[in-house]
Amino acid sequence: xxxxxxxxxxxxxxxxxxxxxxxxxxxxxxxxxxxxxxxxxxxxxxxxxxxxxxxxxxxxxxxxxxxxxxxxxxxxxxxxxxxxxxxxxxxxxxxxxxxxxxxxxxxxxxxxxxxxxxxxxxxxxxxxxxxxxxxxxxxxxxxxxxxxxxxxxxxxxxxxxxxxxxxxxxxxxxxxxxxxxxxxxxxxxxxxxxxxxxxxxxxxxxxxxxxxxxxxxxxxxxxxxxxxxxxxxxxxxxxxxxxxxxxxxxxxxxxxxxxxxxxxxxxxxxxxxxxxxxxxxxxxxxxxxxxxxxxxxxxxxxxxxxxxxxxxxxxxxxxxxxxxxxxxxxxxxxxxxxxxxxxxxxxxxxxxxxxxxxxx
Numbered sequence: 001x002x003x004x005x006x007x008x009x010x011x012x013x014x015x016x017x018x019x020x021x022x023x024x025x026x027x028x029x030x031x032x033x034x035x036x037x038x039x040x041x042x043x044x045x046x047x048x049x050x051x052x053x054x055x056x057x058x059x060x061x062x063x064x065x066x067x068x069x070x071x072x073x074x075x076x077x078x079x080x081x082x083x084x085x086x087x088x089x090x091x092x093x094x095x096x097x098x099x100x101x102x103x104x105x106x107x108x109x110x111x112x113x114x115x116x117x118x119x120x121x122x123x124x125x126x127x128x129x130x131x132x133x134x135x136x137x138x139x140x141x142x143x144x145x146x147x148x149x150x151x152x153x154x155x156x157x158x159x160x161x162x163x164x165x166x167x168x169x170x171x172x173x174x175x176x177x178x179x180x181x182x183x184x185x186x187x188x189x190x191x192x193x194x195x196x197x198x199x200x201x202x203x204x205x206x207x208x209x210x211x212x213x214x215x216x217x218x219x220x221x222x223x224x225x226x227x228x229x230x231x232x233x234x235x236x237x238x239x240x241x242x243x244x245x246x247x248x249x250x251x252x253x254x255x256x257x258x259x260x261x262x263x264x265x266x267x268x269x270x271x272x273x274x275x276x277x278x279x280x281x282x283x284x285x286x287x288x289x290x291x292x293x294x295x296x297x298x299x300x301x302x303x304x305x306x307x308x309x310x311x312x313x314x315x316x317x318x319x320x321x322x323x324x325x326x327x328x329x330x331x332x333x334x335x336x337x338x339x340x341x342x343x344x345x346x347x348x349x350x351x352x353x354x355x356x357x358x359x360x
Contacts, residue, residue, distance in 0.1 A: 006034040007095075007314035008069045012061070012085055013076035014040035014049040016166075017099065017306070021074060022053050024307040032314040033307065039064050041077075065092035072122070072313055075099060079176050083108035086123075090115045095122040097313045100185050102330040104176030106338060109331045116327060122316050124323045125330035127186050128309030130193040130358075132277030133300035138269070139194045141294060143360075146283065147264030150195065153236075153244040154263075155187035155274065158255035161209075167217025170224045172250065178228035179248035180205070181337045187246060187260055187274040188333045189325075197239045197355040198336050203344040205232030208251040234340040239355070269294075277301040277308075322359050332356035 009025070011018055018038070025033050037056030040046045050057030058064040064073070065088075072095035075085050083103035089096050090112065102125050103109040116123030129135055142150065159179055163169040172182055192198065208231050214222045231251045236244035247257070259279065260271040267285040278300035282291040301308075309325055316323045335354040343350040 006032055007317055008034050008036040008071045010036050010064050010070040011038040011074045014038050014045040017076050021306045024305050029307050029311050032311050036069050086112050090119050097124045097310050100126045101181050102334050109334050113327045113331055123327040124313045124325050125327045127189040128325040129275050131308040133296045133298045134279040137296045142194055148266030150242050150262050150264040152263040153242055154261040155246040156257040157183045157248045158252045159183045163212045164215040173226040174228055179250045180232040184248035185333050190274050192356055193358045195238050195240050198236045198352050199239045200237045200349055200351045201340045201343050202235040202349050203340040205229040205344045275304050324359050329356050
């Protein structure tokens, strides 16, 4: 007999992002999600999280996997551990939602996607921003032809210098991260969810500021070296025929460029933010000179609700519906990013082997 009621969820990882996930789950999703417990490799983090949210604190991954109340797990470990942790969770019979990136290599990404299918488990992955109210509105108006056939797509993720506010920023500038994989995935996710696959890329990037100084926390003033590109610009060709350009940066101090622009035969759309669920959508039709606002289809969440992805997973588990943000979507985004980094290093066009078609 299938279970009823909220899906029991355990967190693997109790770092910075665990609080927003837990708070948002309890603020708006208790009808579908129940926070059961958490595990972190640092026992003090596990204890602090368990005490704050009055949930179980597991002493080991095996304890978490043995808990029958846990149906699904949220993988919010360090990005280089995502594939390893997801593998253990799927092998242990748990549905999974992983933070981005899905993995750091194509081989690991393909392997865990296959494992989820073999185990018959639901496997979702961030970014899940397409579930936002503004993003859903954007997808609808584009599909309905508001600006006709879209020929050009521009994305901007000028995210700034993470070390100015994050107490442990080194990982963002190392293998498997950098602005393309860490934040470029947001516009790439929206673009591929709306328009489908990217089939080839060209790119240029590098390290603009090789030494960084931590600006907050207990290690304030310490310096470290950047080992992954902190700025990458990608040119994309989509299978639908549109041409795209994506700029991602951890170098800029401040930028006036943000969001996504879509330019079609019959007009242009400016989408304020790939991530914000309340992003403004503005339209300028052919023959006009000023922007007009496109209202969202539903009242939007004021910002980003990370728990939307978990809710989508829970609904898929209970109702048997397809995931809107499956691991296959995240794998295609990963493939685009790795192809772009290869293109930047080689100076050549790189074909993107994977494909993705969104759920309508």
